[in-house]
Amino acid sequence: MTIVVVLEQVPDVVEELSLAPLGTDLARDAVSYVLNEYDDHALEEALLLAEGSGDDVVAVGIDTTGELDQVLYTALAKGAKRAIKLAGDFEGTWVGTRAAARLLVPIIRELSPRLVLTGVQAPDDLDGQLAPTLAALLDWPHASVVIGTELADGAVRARKELWGGLTMHLELALPAVLGIQAARQTPRYVPVGRVRQVMREATIETREVEMVADGSPRVERLRLPEETAQAEFLSGSPADIADRLIELLRARGLL
Amino acid sequence: MAHGIAVLVEHLEGQVTDVTYELLGLARRIADTDGAEVVACLLGHGVRHVAERLPADRVVLVEDHALHYLAPEATARTFAALLRGERPWLALVPNTAIGMDVAAWVAAALDWSLVAYCQAFDRRDGRWVATAQLFGGKVLADVPLGSDPVVVSALAGAFAADAVEPGPPGTIETQEPPAELATLRTCSVRLERPEVADIDITRAEKIVAVGRGIESKDNLELAEQLAEALGAVLAASRPLVDAGWLPRSRQVGKSGLKVKPKLYLALGISGAPEHLEGMKDAELIVAVNKDPKAPIFTVADYGVVADLFDVAEALLERLEG
Ligand SMILES: Cc1cc2nc3c(=O)[nH]c(=O)nc-3n(C[C@H](O)[C@H](O)[C@H](O)COP(=O)(O)OP(=O)(O)OC[C@H]3O[C@@H](n4cnc5c(N)ncnc54)[C@H](O)[C@@H]3O)c2cc1C
Ligand SMILES: Nc1ncnc2c1ncn2[C@@H]1O[C@H](COP(=O)(O)O)[C@@H](O)[C@H]1O
Numbered sequence: 001m002t003i004v005v006v007l008e009q010v011p012d013v014v015e016e017l018s019l020a021p022l023g024t025d026l027a028r029d030a031v032s033y034v035l036n037e038y039d040d041h042a043l044e045e046a047l048l049l050a051e052g053s054g055d056d057v058v059a060v061g062i063d064t065t066g067e068l069d070q071v072l073y074t075a076l077a078k079g080a081k082r083a084i085k086l087a088g089d090f091e092g093t094w095v096g097t098r099a100a101a102r103l104l105v106p107i108i109r110e111l112s113p114r115l116v117l118t119g120v121q122a123p124d125d126l127d128g129q130l131a132p133t134l135a136a137l138l139d140w141p142h143a144s145v146v147i148g149t150e151l152a153d154g155a156v157r158a159r160k161e162l163w164g165g166l167t168m169h170l171e172l173a174l175p176a177v178l179g180i181q182a183a184r185q186t187p188r189y190v191p192v193g194r195v196r197q198v199m200r201e202a203t204i205e206t207r208e209v210e211m212v213a214d215g216s217p218r219v220e221r222l223r224l225p226e227e228t229a230q231a232e233f234l235s236g237s238p239a240d241i242a243d244r245l246i247e248l249l250r251a252r253g254l255l
Numbered sequence: 256m257a258h259g260i261a262v263l264v265e266h267l268e269g270q271v272t273d274v275t276y277e278l279l280g281l282a283r284r285i286a287d288t289d290g291a292e293v294v295a296c297l298l299g300h301g302v303r304h305v306a307e308r309l310p311a312d313r314v315v316l317v318e319d320h321a322l323h324y325l326a327p328e329a330t331a332r333t334f335a336a337l338l339r340g341e342r343p344w345l346a347l348v349p350n351t352a353i354g355m356d357v358a359a360w361v362a363a364a365l366d367w368s369l370v371a372y373c374q375a376f377d378r379r380d381g382r383w384v385a386t387a388q389l390f391g392g393k394v395l396a397d398v399p400l401g402s403d404p405v406v407v408s409a410l411a412g413a414f415a416a417d418a419v420e421p422g423p424p425g426t427i428e429t430q431e432p433p434a435e436l437a438t439l440r441t442c443s444v445r446l447e448r449p450e451v452a453d454i455d456i457t458r459a460e461k462i463v464a465v466g467r468g469i470e471s472k473d474n475l476e477l478a479e480q481l482a483e484a485l486g487a488v489l490a491a492s493r494p495l496v497d498a499g500w501l502p503r504s505r506q507v508g509k510s511g512l513k514v515k516p517k518l519y520l521a522l523g524i525s526g527a528p529e530h531l532e533g534m535k536d537a538e539l540i541v542a543v544n545k546d547p548k549a550p551i552f553t554v555a556d557y558g559v560v561a562d563l564f565d566v567a568e569a570l571l572e573r574l575e576g
Pocket of ligand 1: 493494508524526528533562563
């Protein structure tokens with residue numbers, strides 16, 4: 001049986017982001033892409049489940065960056081059985097969540113997995129979460145913000161995190177879709193050498209797809225929030241800064 | 256209610272969450288401009304008493320055992336059925352662990368568009384513009400709303416909490432749950448409460464909070480020492496807790512705890528919206544981050560663009576010397 005995990009590359013938000021001249025997209029040339037961190041957790045959770053159940057993990061992604069192969073080879077090196085890339089003319093297109101879901105539904109139906117895992121969210125779209133969107137389109141049960149799973153007879157048990165340590169335990173009949181926030185354990189590391197070996201030995205299956213109408217809202221303008229930055233910046237040597245901070249805290253009776 | 260505004264009421268164990276009142280306040284503000292009706296959608300089990308405290312023109316109450324904890328499938332299906340009947344222009348859903356599973360499902364099922372991560376909602380040039388956060392809060396997107404129905408999922412803490420007072424609604428109307436609730440594929444739901452923590456960070460006057468900038472578990476010791484020297488407690492962003500470096504009870508943010516100390520010193524925390532949700536109301540926020548564009552500086556009173564280790568060591572030297 002099959003567990004599908006959906007992987008997506010997103011701009012590295014730790015780096016500086018700037019806007020393209022039209023103001024409706026990032027300056028993509030200057031962006032470096034990383035695997036969405038929650039997808040790494042989704043992959044880890046899928047591999048952990050498969051180790052217990054004997055399922056095959058199939059990694060699926062939409063190649064919106066032209067660099068998805070790296071991510072898929074890494075997934076294969078970590079233990080995924082197959083990797084499938086949906087390729088198309090996505091240059092200059094924003095693939096929102098609804099569009100991604102519409103592109104993914106046919107391949108999911110074809111693979112007919114008992115479980116689809118996605119990252120809980122990605123920072124690069126406006127229209128919400130993929131897991132519930134897929135669930136609505138596939139008519140399968142779902143849960144997001146999942147921090148642990150377990151396969152039971154015809155069902156999956158998922159722990160959904162609410163807030164302040166409060167957790168909801170759910171049991172969903174299979175097939176189901178889960179948005180993973182954190183895997184049960186820190187995502188495994190795979191040496192570069194192993195990835196290189198997989199690149200020589202394994203193949204990524206490519207499917208050509210056409211962009212779909214997505215029903216996403218139209219972004220009129222992107223802007224950087226620095227317009228609203230309110231911090232007063234302290235500068236100088238670390239010692240100067242420490243002096244200023246201690247002065248500030250004393251003045252407020254905090255020391 | 257062609258122009259109506261539907262608000263999904265979030266509650267747990269009889270308690271309505273703050274974000275619900277924030278959204279009811281936002282709905283009131285929009286409705287007052289548009290002459291629309293605010294409809295609070297209360298789904299649950301044994302929650303009629305909750306309806307009495309919802310400041311809306313009308314409460315639609317749907318009760319069923321399956322809606323007890325607002326579990327994803329039951330809530331999404333019921334809310335979608337309700338919206339099909341009510342046909343509002345706007346459905347407001349909290350962008351919380353509960354709302355996230357409802358907003359996207361409902362929007363996809365009804366084929367409405369969805370604006371998620373909404374942090375502002377303003378009238379500009381005669382139309383409503385929703386502003387959403389992207390890229391961990393580093394970019395804002397302005398999305399003009401037309402006349403087609405739309406789901407907006409709004410961040411907790413983004414809208415004024417005191418725009419409406421809890422109080423009785425105009426009318427309360429009960430609706431039958433949709434037939435689909437009889438064939439749900441979510442078979443069991445229960446809640447697990449957190450373990451009792453050694454330290455309650457929500458009561459601390461001073462907090463030193465560390466993020467991924469701290470790099471390794473070993474470096475926590477420096478932060479711990481600094482916290483001690485300041486008479487503060489140590490808290491953290493989510494990734495450190497996920498890595499097991501600190502217990503869940505020390506996590507600040509959306510899925511962690513909400514804190515309001517007199518001092519919040521953030522070291523190496525980028526300030527993702529999910530983190531800001533938990534600490535932006537602190538009285539004094541000082542942030543140290545080597546990235547001048549880190550969103551934490553949008554809520555900080557004082558910012559230091561520097562290596563956190565240099566600043567922490569210099570502070571320690573002064574405090575202990
Ligand atoms: C449903 C959901 C719920 C969530 N709940 C929470 C929550 O409750 N709490 C929470 O915190 N997060 C939560 N998150 C995660 C959140 O989105 C961010 O991923 C997280 O807050 C990032 O943590 P961080 O700032 O420590 O790490 P990063 O975003 O990686 O930031 C690290 C920062 O450290 C800086 N830095 C690095 N090295 C140094 C140095 N030497 N000196 C100074 N600065 C340095 C970098 O410039 C960067 O800004 C949630 C996410 C989701 C999807
Ligand atoms: N364009 C996309 N291509 C591939 N996967 C995606 C895409 N958009 C979303 N996903 C998947 O859905 C997860 C959550 O994204 P979202 O819920 O859309 O914020 C991502 O981490 C991916 O697993």
